Amino acid sequence: MDVLIQSLSEALTPFVILLMALGVLIGLIFGTVPGLTATMGMALFVPFTFGLDPVPGIAFLICLHLGGVSGGLVASTLLGIPGTPSSIATTFDAYPMSKNGEPLRALGIGVIASLIGGALSFVALVTISPVISRFAVQMGPFEFFALIFFALSLVAVLAKGSMLKGITAGFLGLAAGIVGFAPIDGLQRYTLGILELKGGIELLPLIMGLFAISQILIEILGDSKSQDIDFKAKGFAISLVEIVKNGWNLVRSSIIGIAFGILPGLGSGTSNLVAYAQAKQASKTSERFGKGAPEGIYASESANSASVGGSLIPMLSLGIPGDTVTAILLGGFMVHGLQPGPLFFTSNPHIVNVVFIAFFVAMIFVVFFQFFGMRLFTRVLTVPKQYLFPVIFVLTIVGAYTTNSSIFDIWVMVLFGVIGFFLVRNGFPIAPMILGFILGPLLETYLRRALMTTGNPTDFFTNPISALFILAGIACVIFTLRSEIKDKRKQSTNNTLNL
Amino acid sequence: MRKQGKMAAVGMGVLILAACSTSEGKQASESDIAAYPNKTIEIYVPASPGGQTDTAARVMAKHLPKYLEANIVIVNQATAGGALAFENVRASDKDGYKLLFHHQALHTAHAVRQLEHSTDELTAIGTYSSVNQVFVVSANSPFDTLGDLVAFAEDNPNEVTYGSQIGGTTHFMGELLGIESGTEIKILDVGSESDRMTGLLGGQIDLAVTGVGNVLNYVESGDFKAIGVLADERDELAPELETTVEQGYDVQFPVVHTLYGPGDMPEEIVEKWNEATEKLAEDEAYNEELEKTFQQHTLMNSEETTIFSQEEMKKAQRIADELFSDIQ
Numbered sequence: 001m002d003v004l005i006q007s008l009s010e011a012l013t014p015f016v017i018l019l020m021a022l023g024v025l026i027g028l029i030f031g032t033v034p035g036l037t038a039t040m041g042m043a044l045f046v047p048f049t050f051g052l053d054p055v056p057g058i059a060f061l062i063c064l065h066l067g068g069v070s071g072g073l074v075a076s077t078l079l080g081i082p083g084t085p086s087s088i089a090t091t092f093d094a095y096p097m098s099k100n101g102e103p104l105r106a107l108g109i110g111v112i113a114s115l116i117g118g119a120l121s122f123v124a125l126v127t128i129s130p131v132i133s134r135f136a137v138q139m140g141p142f143e144f145f146a147l148i149f150f151a152l153s154l155v156a157v158l159a160k161g162s163m164l165k166g167i168t169a170g171f172l173g174l175a176a177g178i179v180g181f182a183p184i185d186g187l188q189r190y191t192l193g194i195l196e197l198k199g200g201i202e203l204l205p206l207i208m209g210l211f212a213i214s215q216i217l218i219e220i221l222g223d224s225k226s227q228d229i230d231f232k233a234k235g236f237a238i239s240l241v242e243i244v245k246n247g248w249n250l251v252r253s254s255i256i257g258i259a260f261g262i263l264p265g266l267g268s269g270t271s272n273l274v275a276y277a278q279a280k281q282a283s284k285t286s287e288r289f290g291k292g293a294p295e296g297i298y299a300s301e302s303a304n305s306a307s308v309g310g311s312l313i314p315m316l317s318l319g320i321p322g323d324t325v326t327a328i329l330l331g332g333f334m335v336h337g338l339q340p341g342p343l344f345f346t347s348n349p350h351i352v353n354v355v356f357i358a359f360f361v362a363m364i365f366v367v368f369f370q371f372f373g374m375r376l377f378t379r380v381l382t383v384p385k386q387y388l389f390p391v392i393f394v395l396t397i398v399g400a401y402t403t404n405s406s407i408f409d410i411w412v413m414v415l416f417g418v419i420g421f422f423l424v425r426n427g428f429p430i431a432p433m434i435l436g437f438i439l440g441p442l443l444e445t446y447l448r449r450a451l452m453t454t455g456n457p458t459d460f461f462t463n464p465i466s467a468l469f470i471l472a473g474i475a476c477v478i479f480t481l482r483s484e485i486k487d488k489r490k491q492s493t494n495n496t497l498n499l
Numbered sequence: 500m501r502k503q504g505k506m507a508a509v510g511m512g513v514l515i516l517a518a519c520s521t522s523e524g525k526q527a528s529e530s531d532i533a534a535y536p537n538k539t540i541e542i543y544v545p546a547s548p549g550g551q552t553d554t555a556a557r558v559m560a561k562h563l564p565k566y567l568e569a570n571i572v573i574v575n576q577a578t579a580g581g582a583l584a585f586e587n588v589r590a591s592d593k594d595g596y597k598l599l600f601h602h603q604a605l606h607t608a609h610a611v612r613q614l615e616h617s618t619d620e621l622t623a624i625g626t627y628s629s630v631n632q633v634f635v636v637s638a639n640s641p642f643d644t645l646g647d648l649v650a651f652a653e654d655n656p657n658e659v660t661y662g663s664q665i666g667g668t669t670h671f672m673g674e675l676l677g678i679e680s681g682t683e684i685k686i687l688d689v690g691s692e693s694d695r696m697t698g699l700l701g702g703q704i705d706l707a708v709t710g711v712g713n714v715l716n717y718v719e720s721g722d723f724k725a726i727g728v729l730a731d732e733r734d735e736l737a738p739e740l741e742t743t744v745e746q747g748y749d750v751q752f753p754v755v756h757t758l759y760g761p762g763d764m765p766e767e768i769v770e771k772w773n774e775a776t777e778k779l780a781e782d783e784a785y786n787e788e789l790e791k792t793f794q795q796h797t798l799m800n801s802e803e804t805t806i807f808s809q810e811e812m813k814k815a816q817r818i819a820d821e822l823f824s825d826i827q
Contacts, residue, residue: 043548043575047557137701181580184665184688186613195586199578264694318700319716320693324547327693331549334712337791341716342700404578445690452687453660453703 007055007353011361016056020358023063024365030064031071032377034081034212034392035399037204038068039324046332054336055354061332062358063365065325066118066308069268070366073110073301074377078103079392081212085203086268086304088434089276091211093289093296100292103378108237109294110301111370113250116243117302118363120254121261121309126356129313130345136262136314141450142460144263146469148446151270152439153473154277155432156480160286163484165428172423173436176201183445184452196408203269205400205413206437210430212396213417216389218424238294246298249279257303261310265442267323268307273435275303281480287487290429309359316352318342524592524761531594532767536569542600542758543574543588545581551710554792555628555756556600562785567775573600580613580666581605589616591761595768598624599759603752604668606812610819611666617812622764623804625776628794629755631734632672633714634743635723636706637699645680645727645746648706652682662689662704669695672708672729672752674818679748699723710754711737712793729753736793755797755811757804773800 010016023045030041041064049057072087073094080095082088090110097106124132139147159166179190180200191197243250253275260271279299280289289296311322319341321327333339338348345352380388400413423430451457461467527535542560546552553575560571576584584599591597599621608614634645642648652659661676663669665688677684684706689698696713698704700722711734717723727743728734729752743750758772779785780798789796799807 046549050561134700137697140698140701140703181613186580186611186666195579195582198580198582202578264690264697314697318696319713320697327547328549331554334554334792335788339712339716339793341713342720342722343716346720404576404583405574406576406578406583449688449690 003349004353007350007357010055010350011059011354011357016059017361019052019056019060020063020361021365023060024067024362024369027064027067027069028071028074028366028369028373031068031083031087032074033395033399034075034079034083035204035208035396036402037084037399038065038071038086039328040399040402041068042325042328042332046328046335049332050335054338054351057336058333058338058351059354059358059361061329062312062355063362065329066305066359066362067366068325069304069308070114070118070370072304073107073114073370074373077106077110078377078380079212080215081392081396082207084269085207086272086307087300088207088211088269089272089300089431090297090304092276092300092431093291093293094300096290097292097294097297098381102237102292103381104374105237105294106292106297107370107374107377109297111367111374112238112243113253113298113301114305115363115367116250117254117257117305118309118359118366120251120302121258121306122356122359122363124258125309125313125316125359130317132262133314133317133320137318137320139263139465141446141453142463142466143469145443145446145450146460146463146466146473147263148439148443150469150473150476151274152435152443153476154274154281155435156477157277157281158273158431158435159429160280160480160484161290162427162429163481165426166432169423169428169430170432170436172419173433173438174440176206176433177437177440183441184448194408196406199404200441201412201437202400202403202409203438204403205409206416207434208396208400209413209416209418210420210423210433212392213413214420214424216393217417217421219385219389242294246295249282249295249298250302252278252282253299253303254306257306258310258313260303261307261322262313264314264320264322267311267325268304269323270435270438271303271307271310272300273431273438275299276431277435281476312355312359316344316355319344524590524594526763527592527594527765527768532765535595535768535771536567538596539570539572540596540598541572541574542598543576543584544600545576545584545604546601547577548575551630551754551792551794552601552756555789555794558785558788558792559600559627559756559779562782562788563775563779565782566778567771580608582608582614585614585616588759589621589761593761593764595760595764595772597761600627600756601759602668602754602756603671603811603815605759606808606815607666607668607671607819609812610671610815611822613666618759618808619812620762621759622762622769622801623808624758624760624764624769624772624801625804626797626799626807627756627758627776628789629753629797630794631711631737631753632669632708632729633711633725633740634676634706634708634727634729635699635714635717635725637702638721638724640705640724642705642726643724644741645743645748648726649680649682649748652680652684656683657685659706660685660687660704661706662687662695662698663708664688664690664695668752668754669708671815671818672750673706674822675752676743676748676750678818678821679750710793711740714740715793735795736790753797755807756794757808759808769801776800 030036069086072083075083076087076090077094094106155170256275257271260266276299279295280286311326314320315326400409544556588599609617661673673686689695695707699707725740731744780796
């Protein structure tokens, strides 16, 4: 208790609070601006904290982290461009809702969902993190393979409504993920002798191409009609009843978010898609997904915020970062002479408390800034497109370049912009493609690692956790296909009746 | 529809144009050399921000300008196993404004044919910080020393599993242990440092290697046992840990961060770096900051570094030959 009071007194001085507000604000900017990500913000500002004491430095970085992931909401909702990879799924329903004239409602849902997801992961972080992380390290390559297999089977769910096109998009994503050095043996695949392709296609240029560039192309060609926007909504523009109705969705999505945050290599970039697919599968009105269904926004935004808390769990209790942002954060800790590791909890309890406090304060600041910013942000929609798009275009170029300081990535982005344009034009969903791209290489890596361990494929089924996830994945595909066929039959009988 | 086709064609065309270029940079002129450094120096780091290599480079870049008046920026290019950063520096002008900062992963990557070119084609400028690596086993492992582990591995070939990143330095460290002790240790790909720690904590592997700073934490927490520092002398920051050499196995593999420039860089520029680095090695603030991350400065001038780099390249090649002969 004394430690807590000491941490509180250190972390809640005016200077530190100001820094935390600044951290959240910088994070929100990095998250909001398409092309800039929380990872980049972290990489840029870690050196800035070298000059600070550990407490303000770390509080600042934690706030920047949460701000960065939360900020993705705004661009996703208003522009249909995910500000960061962690808000890809947010675009699917928040953008249509915004186009239907309800941008404030979409943002309100996002802010509340973020808060709930963050709060649930905060509770997990503070109460049971040593237990969960001890459990998480038991996951070997077999379990990882099975989990990713299951997540990948959700391509079917995301494709629901236009199964053939959706699965095609999923395979396109897998194909893009194959480019570059193969996992483990480093064999070159589809590199065409181009040096830059050895490292494969980067996630950020791919996303910026598929969403931002294709979006700009579509708008230039004048496909979208502008709608009257309702700027008058009060508060968060949503009712308590609606939140309660989405209670289970929020809890499930937050659990997915926390779990994916803990597991290395996954994180908020994947959790939002998986939570979204799960919400779509569980929904009775899944045909409304992609057209402005509030459930989709609740799922995506609560999952990505929950992943932030989730990724801090193994970092604090075991010294193992859950994702790329926390990996950079770890580097930041080391410069302050704090070696994160299994001793971190016991040897630096007051820094651990600072992390908790900063996380909590960050959640409040995020809601605060977004609540007051909501009405301001939505004014972006009134900016004429001929001014808005050039700015976005430049920003995405900066973002694509920064990943590797490589011009090549900008061309990759442009290429995927053109590909995305044709896909969207012809009714192919983008979500399965992203999921295939992110998960395909991970699936292959863990498959090969697992086979390397024992060389026995039956182990995938004799290992209980692995067997469970593989069966769940197969069941998910069969179930989705069946209901899709049923829907199609119903549709065709309806059509004949109408005739 | 015509509009779309045109756009696609332009996009493709530019992509193809951007793809080709492999040449060497031009020599620096006399006046360039005399004025060096009068521009921002870019140091390419083939690693992600926040990691050990990146931290080492950033600490150096922060303190070195006291002795070499220049603005130094770090460019992180972790993609393609470092091939992009390597090529950018190799093909750059030889005027000393584009340099490469990395460790022996450059040698191992070339030995397993992931990197086309070898460091022998670069100018080795000097070495900076180094980190000792330590073999670790889980606290409930039956092995207390490297000898225990080797004795078990002699009787049970391919039973001891070692977690590494295939093709990287950790893979070579495990392979070297196998060669020097004459045992068959099963080398698995587990992934990055954090994945290896997870694997050892979760009991999926028997043996792993990690930096000395990391080890102390896990040893103190009662999770790991350290069974051998991969060096001939004990680590100053952890003198209680036994080395592999004193246990009778010549497995030395401290990770040494080394600065390279493009091939045939002017001697005068290299000399300016060496002089500045010599002063840096004495700098208290620099050493203090390194120590926080459990690194120590290792001072070698260009000549020494060249020999060191060539030796390391040969060592990596020797291990890789053994590796490939195992496969065939």
